[in-house]
Amino acid sequence: MLIFSRYNLVLLAVPKTGSTALEVALGQEADGRFGNPPEMKHLPLYRYNRFVRPLLQLTTGQDPETFALIREPISWLRSWYRYRARNSMALLPTSTCHISFDQFVREAMSDDPPPFAQVGCQTRFLSPGGSGGPITHLFQYEQxxxxxxxxxxxxxLELDLPWLNQAAIGPAPLDPDLEAQYRKIHAGEFQLWQDASI
Structure with a gap:
């Protein structure tokens, strides 16, 4: 999360949407920066509204606008899958090295996902909760x-984004019936992505 008090703007870092590249490109310009641990870097909107927003309102006298990116949900899942398929993660419980993308998606939809399929949901991340308003500026990662x-x-300023944390490229096909099931369960996430930056 990056805070630009001078410009009354806060960038929320939705995982797997280029947030590390934005942090590297803009971090030196920010008035405040939550880089570590990951739970702080990737603070969701509902927690920002509850804990950080009141502090910024108190110290700046303004209600900051918020900015985030959202990724097409199947692409977002595929990015998580590939990220966790790296050789360096092979012995970890979060590794996807030895499972198919179908299994990953199936487990991600389950009521109690195993560690390798615990990825959350972009809709939940961008939910305002009961302490504040919705995201002010939401853009598609693809745009x-x-x-x-x-x-x-x-x-x-001028932005030159370094592309960091890119997942390994490789085939990750998804069974059409499984995709249809995921789209039905997560219809709200697809709608939120479709409505972004229009």
Whole structure:
């Protein structure tokens, strides 16, 4: 999470949406930065509204606007799957090295996902909770050019994003019936993504 008090803007870091690249590109310009641990870096909107927003309102006298990216949900799952398939994670319980993408998605939809399939949900991350309003500026990850143009205009700078934490490229097919099931269960997430940055 990056705080730009001078510009009345807070960037929330939805996992697997280029947040590390944005942090590297903009971190030096930020007035406040939550980089570690991951629970702080990836503070969801409902926790921001409850804990951080009141502090910023008190110290700046303004109600900061919020910015986030959302990724097409199947692409988002595939990114998690590939990220956890790295050789360096092979012995960890979160590893996906020895399972198919179908199994990963099936387990992610279960009521009690195993560690390798615990990825949360973008809709939940972007839920305002009961302590504040919805996200102010939401852009599709797939339209990064629009998001960067917004940030450049708002923060009065030029952005050159380094692409970090990219998952290994490889085939990760998904059974059409399983995809249809996921789309039905997570219809709200697909709608939120579709409505972003229009």
């Amino acid at each position: 990064m050019d629009l998001a960067c143009k917004f940030l450049e205009n708002r923060l009065e």
